[in-house]
Amino acid sequence: MKILxxxxxxxxxSELYDLKEAYPHHQMVFVDREEMDLSNPEQxxxxxxxxxxxxxxxxxxxxAVDKAESDQELCDAVNHIAVKTIGAWAADNNAKVIHISTDYVFDGTSETPLKETDAPDPINVYGLTKLHGEQALRASGANHVIIRTAWVYSTYGANFVKTMMRLMNEREEIGVVADQIGTPTYARDLAQAIMQIIEAPEFVQGVYHYSNEGKISWHDFAMAVKELNGFSTKVNAIGSNAFPTPAKxxxxxxLDKSKIKEVYQVAVPDWKDSLKEMLAKL
Known part of the structure; x- marks a missing residue:
């Protein structure tokens, strides 16, 4: 099968690219901004x-969640119009779309794990553009799977884990937000889940939630990074109001992962096991 x-x-x-060798029966074509600029529908x-x-x-x-607040046009072009364009092409050409979305489509006021059926209500521009992308893909008529994920990190790119390691190397004391709750997602695990969906006997379209298992705060996450790396940095728990950002x-x-486990038999690793695996690779 040809996958773009x-x-x-x-x-x-990057994680999907690393998995390429394990799926020689698929032709996997990778594009980035140079080959396919997502802000350019014609391209x-x-x-x-x-x-x-x-x-x-x-x-x-x-x-770039904070930058999106002042860069709304480009953010909408990439997160909404590009997805609408992909959906329209896929519908016309009988192709399937697996689209990655975000927990930021929700307002964060729930007290129970978020289900796919919960009503979205974004509180920042990034979340709103991602929601508009989801809606456009659903409206396109393309056969699709939307996967909402959260707190993504990897050995590649810039992310929370790498930032914490850098700060703990440089400083004796840091403050990390303790009143935002969720679960991290190791991008490698998400990449494997996507390939499992592609390999499944039936493509069951709809919205799915995926992150690693567990329930922690960003402070808990930072403490695990500290502990697993043997840093001596003091990590203070702070409220999000002490760390104001342009985007809420x-x-x-x-995220409630029941649906993806049930429909696609995806096994979801515990967040700490995945963090250990990522740090070992790093």
């Missing part, structure tokens, strides 16, 4: 028409 993956140089795209159509993929993994996105963050991002 956007966001080649992102965390998820998207052009590349898809030349490549003619049977499956499109829509992993590329505008993910959801306070609760815990």
């Amino acid at each position: 993956i956007t966001g080649r140089n992102g965390q998820l795209g 998207i159509i052009e590349v898809l028409t030349v490549e003619k993929p049977e499956i499109i993994i829509s992993a590329g996105a505008y993910t 963050r959801p306070n609760f991002s815990l």
Whole structure:
């Protein structure tokens, strides 16, 4: 099967690229901004028409959450219009789309793990554009799977784990937000889940949630990074109001993974096991 993956140089795209050798029966074509600029609908159509993929993994996105507040037009072009364009092409050409979305489509006020059926209500521009992308893909008529994920990290790219390691190397004391709750997602695990969906006997379309198992705060996550690396840095628990950012963050991002486990038999590793695995690779 021919699979086209956007966001080649992102965390998820890089992990999917690493898995390529394990799936020699698929022809996997990777594109990044240079080959397919997601802010350019004409170029998207052009590349898809030349490549003619049977499956499109829509992993590329505008993910600079704070910058999005002042860069709304580009953020919307990449996270919404590009997805709409991909969906329209896929519907016309009988291709399937696996699109990666985010916990940021929710407002973060829930107290129970978020289900796919819960009503989205984004509190920042990034979340709103990602929601508009989801809605456009559903409306396109393309056969699709939308995977909402959260707190993504990897050995590739910039992410929380790498930032914590750098700060703990440089400083004796740091403060990390303790009132935002969720679970991290090791991009490698998400990449494997996506390939499992592609390999499944039946492509069951709809929205799915995926992150690693567990329930922690960013402070808990930082403490695990400290402990597993043997740092002596003091890690203080702070409230999110002590660390104001241009974009509001959801306070609760815990995703319910029951549906993806049931429909696609995806095994979801515990967050700490995945963190250990990532640090060992690093």
